[in-house]
Amino acid sequence: MEKILDEQYYDLVVNNSSLTPDLSANITPINERESILHVYRGNTTDMCTVGKYLYHNFPTFLTLTSLISLNRSGVQSIQSNPYLALFGQGVLVGFIDTGITYQHPAFLHSDGSTRIARIWDQTIQDGPPPLNYTYGTEYTAENINLALESDSPLSVVPSTDTNGHGTAVASVAAGSIDEENSFSGVVPESDLLVVKLKEAKQNLRELFLVPSEAVCYQDSDVMLAIRYLVSTASLLNRPLVICIALGSSQNGHDGEGSTNTYLDYLTQSPQIGVSCAAGNEGSNRRHYYGSVTAPPYQDEIELQISARDTMFSMEIWSNSPAVLTVEIISPLGESTQIIYPRINNCSVYTFTRSQAVVWVNNYLLEQESGSQFILIRLRNPNEGVWSFRVQNINNENYTFHSWLPSGDLISNDTYFVQSSPSTTITSPGNAEHVMTITAYNQNNDTILLNSSRGYTRTGIVKPNLAAPGFELTCAVNSGGYGSYTGTGAAAAHAAGIMAMLFEWGIVRGNYTQVTGNDISNLLMWGAQCTISSIYPNNIWGYGTIDLQNLFDKLSF
Known part of the structure; x- marks a missing residue:
C-alpha cells in the first residue's frame, strides 16, 4: 500500500532542506519548498508523538464552510x-x-x-x-x-x-x-x-x-x-x-x-x-481573547464542555514577549498544577475523580510562527465549566488568543463562556x-x-x-x-x-x-x-x- 494511504505512517509536512537522500522512499513531493515525509508509527498511537516532532509538521484539519442572485x-x-x-x-x-x-x-x-x-x-x-x-x-x-x-x-x-x-x-x-x-x-x-x-x-x-x-x-x-x-x-x-x-x-x-x-x-x-x-x-463561540494589564498578570479561560464532546483539542497562542504557564482545573476542582513552557515537551495528566485525561504541550517557541503556543488535548472531560488559568512569567501586560476546532469537529454545545467573534478567519x-x-x-x-x-x-x-x-x-x-x-x-x-x-x-x-x-x-x-x-x-x-x-x- 502507498504510504500516503497507509495508517501505519504519519504524513508530516517538512521543509525540503531537512531531507536527506536516504529518506527518498518515504517522501511525496509537494513543491520546491516542502514535501510530505511518511514516518512509520506502527499499530499504536503514542499521544506524545506531538512533541517528538514539530507541531507545524503535522497536517491541519480542514472542514467544510457552506451549509447545504x-x-x-x-x-x-x-x-x-x-x-x-x-x-x-x-x-x-x-x-x-x-x-x-x-x-x-x-x-x-x-x-x-x-x-x-x-x-x-x-x-x-x-x-x-x-x-x-x-x-x-x-x-x-x-x-x-x-x-x-x-x-x-x-x-x-x-x-x-x-x-x-x-x-x-x-x-x-x-x-x-x-x-x-x-x-x-x-x-x-x-x-x-x-x-x-x-x-x-x-x-x-x-x-x-x-x-x-x-x-x-x-x-x-x-x-x-x-x-x-x-x-x-x-x-x-x-x-x-x-x-x-x-x-x-x-x-x-x-x-x-x-x-x-x-x-x-x-x-x-x-x-x-x-x-x-x-x-x-x-457565532460559534469558539474563540477567546485575553488582555491582561494588571498584577498578578493572570487570566482564567472558562470553557463550557458538553457531554456530547468526549474528545477534542484547543490551542492557546500568546503574543510576544509574553511567556505563559497554564493550569487546568476540572468542574470537580481537580487541577493539573502549573505547567511551564518547554522547547519540546508533552505532559499527561489523569484526573483521579473522573475518567478525564489531558495532554499538554506548552511550546516555548512554535518554530514556524515564532510564538509561544499551548496545545491542549482532552479525552473524556467532565461535563461542565472547565477553567484554564493562564499567567505570564514575565509579570507584565500581555495578550493571547485561544481557539477551539472548526466545523463539525466539535459541537456547538462546547464553547467559551466569554467568547469573541473577532479573529476567527479560518x-x-x-x-x-x-x-x-x-x-x-x-x-x-x-x-x-x-x-x-x-x-x-x-x-x-x-x-x-x-x-x-x-x-x-x-x-x-x-x-x-x-x-x-x-x-x-x-x-x-x-x-x-x-x-x-x-x-x-x-x-x-x-x-x-x-x-x-x-x-x-x-x-x-x-x-x-x-x-x-x-x-x-x-x-x-x-x-x-x-x-x-x-x-x-x-x-x-
Missing part, C-alpha cells in the same frame, strides 16, 4: 453588455472539495458533453493516478464523456460526491445555464478541474482527538491537490482560478502555515487566482495575498452572523471582500437544484467573478500577466461601501463586490 455583485449587467459579456470562456475553475456529481446538467454543454476537463479522485485507487502522483485516479474529459454516453455512467467513471458540498460549490461558481429552472452559475462557459479529497487519516485523528465520523481533510492532501490543479492548468495552457470552500481553526491565525504560504506564492504569480472562504466561525483564508471572502445576505444587505471575522492575529486585513452567500441556488446530487448558505458559497460566487476578470484580462488580451493578487486588489478598489462604516473593517473587509462599479472606474 447574481445582480447583487454586478455580474448580470456585465454579462448583458455586448462589449464585455464575460462568461468565463477560456478560463479553468478548480475545486478542491468533496467531489462532483459529473452527470448533473449544471456541468454539461448544451450537446450533453462534459465541461469538466479533469477529475482527480483521491479516494479511488483502481485506476491510473495523475502523472507524478502515487494515489487516487485521474479521469479526463474523454473518460467522462464515455461515461455520460453509457447506460451506467458510474461503471465507467465511478467518482461521486456523496456529501454534495463540492457539487454545490462548483455549480455556484460555474454551473451551466438552465433556463427552465432559472439557474446559472457565475461563469457558465468556463471549464472545470475537480479534486475529490480523501478524508483525513484515522491515525492523525487519533493523535489530535478528532471524532472518526467527522468530515474533515488534512492539508497535506490539499497541498497536493493545489499542485495538481496548477500543473494541469499549465499543461492545458489556461488561466486558473482555485476555489477553496474549506477552513481550519488550527495554527495561530496569523497567515503562516504550509498551505497558506504555498497559496500566497501562487496568487502572486501570473494567471493564477485563489478565492477562499473566510469560515463560518463568527486557514487558509487568513493567508495574506489570498482573496478571502465573507458572506452576506444579498436580500437585506446584512452580514451572515456565522461568517468569521478578522483581522488576523498579526493585524492583516481579513476578510478582503463580502459576496452573496445566503441561500444561493445550487446543483444537488439528485439532479435538481437546492440552496447553499455560508462563506464557502460566497467564495464560489467570488471565484466566478475572478474567472470573469481573467477572461477579460488574459483571454481577451487586456492584461495578460494579471495575477490573482491583482484581481483581488481591483475588486477591493471597485467594492461598494456603506457611508456609515469605516473601511476596511474586520467584518466586511473593503466592502461588497461590485463588478459593474469596477468596470465603471476602469473606463474613466
Whole structure:
C-alpha cells in the first residue's frame, strides 16, 4: 500500500532542506519548498508523538464552510453588455472539495458533453493516478464523456460526491445555464478541474482527538491537490482560478502555515487566482481573547464542555514577549498544577475523580510562527465549566488568543463562556495575498452572523471582500437544484467573478500577466461601501463586490 494511504505512517509536512537522500522512499513531493515525509508509527498511537516532532509538521484539519442572485455583485449587467459579456470562456475553475456529481446538467454543454476537463479522485485507487502522483485516479474529459454516453455512467467513471458540498460549490461558481429552472452559475462557459479529497487519516485523528465520523481533510492532501490543479492548468495552457470552500481553526491565525504560504506564492504569480472562504466561525463561540494589564498578570479561560464532546483539542497562542504557564482545573476542582513552557515537551495528566485525561504541550517557541503556543488535548472531560488559568512569567501586560476546532469537529454545545467573534478567519483564508471572502445576505444587505471575522492575529486585513452567500441556488446530487448558505458559497460566487476578470484580462488580451493578487486588489478598489462604516473593517473587509462599479472606474 502507498504510504500516503497507509495508517501505519504519519504524513508530516517538512521543509525540503531537512531531507536527506536516504529518506527518498518515504517522501511525496509537494513543491520546491516542502514535501510530505511518511514516518512509520506502527499499530499504536503514542499521544506524545506531538512533541517528538514539530507541531507545524503535522497536517491541519480542514472542514467544510457552506451549509447545504447574481445582480447583487454586478455580474448580470456585465454579462448583458455586448462589449464585455464575460462568461468565463477560456478560463479553468478548480475545486478542491468533496467531489462532483459529473452527470448533473449544471456541468454539461448544451450537446450533453462534459465541461469538466479533469477529475482527480483521491479516494479511488483502481485506476491510473495523475502523472507524478502515487494515489487516487485521474479521469479526463474523454473518460467522462464515455461515461455520460453509457447506460451506467458510474461503471465507467465511478467518482461521486456523496456529501454534495463540492457539487454545490462548483455549480455556484460555474454551473451551466438552465433556463427552465432559472439557474446559472457565475461563469457558465468556463471549464472545470475537480479534486475529490480523501478524508483525513484515522491515525492523525487519533493523535489530535478528532471524532472518526467527522468530515474533515488534512492539508497535506490539499497541498497536493493545489499542485495538481496548477500543473494541469499549465499543461492545458489556461488561466486558473482555485476555489477553496474549506477552513481550519488550527495554527495561530496569523497567515503562516504550509498551505497558506504555498497559496500566497501562487496568487502572486501570473494567471493564477485563489478565492477562499473566510469560515463560518463568527457565532460559534469558539474563540477567546485575553488582555491582561494588571498584577498578578493572570487570566482564567472558562470553557463550557458538553457531554456530547468526549474528545477534542484547543490551542492557546500568546503574543510576544509574553511567556505563559497554564493550569487546568476540572468542574470537580481537580487541577493539573502549573505547567511551564518547554522547547519540546508533552505532559499527561489523569484526573483521579473522573475518567478525564489531558495532554499538554506548552511550546516555548512554535518554530514556524515564532510564538509561544499551548496545545491542549482532552479525552473524556467532565461535563461542565472547565477553567484554564493562564499567567505570564514575565509579570507584565500581555495578550493571547485561544481557539477551539472548526466545523463539525466539535459541537456547538462546547464553547467559551466569554467568547469573541473577532479573529476567527479560518486557514487558509487568513493567508495574506489570498482573496478571502465573507458572506452576506444579498436580500437585506446584512452580514451572515456565522461568517468569521478578522483581522488576523498579526493585524492583516481579513476578510478582503463580502459576496452573496445566503441561500444561493445550487446543483444537488439528485439532479435538481437546492440552496447553499455560508462563506464557502460566497467564495464560489467570488471565484466566478475572478474567472470573469481573467477572461477579460488574459483571454481577451487586456492584461495578460494579471495575477490573482491583482484581481483581488481591483475588486477591493471597485467594492461598494456603506457611508456609515469605516473601511476596511474586520467584518466586511473593503466592502461588497461590485463588478459593474469596477468596470465603471476602469473606463474613466
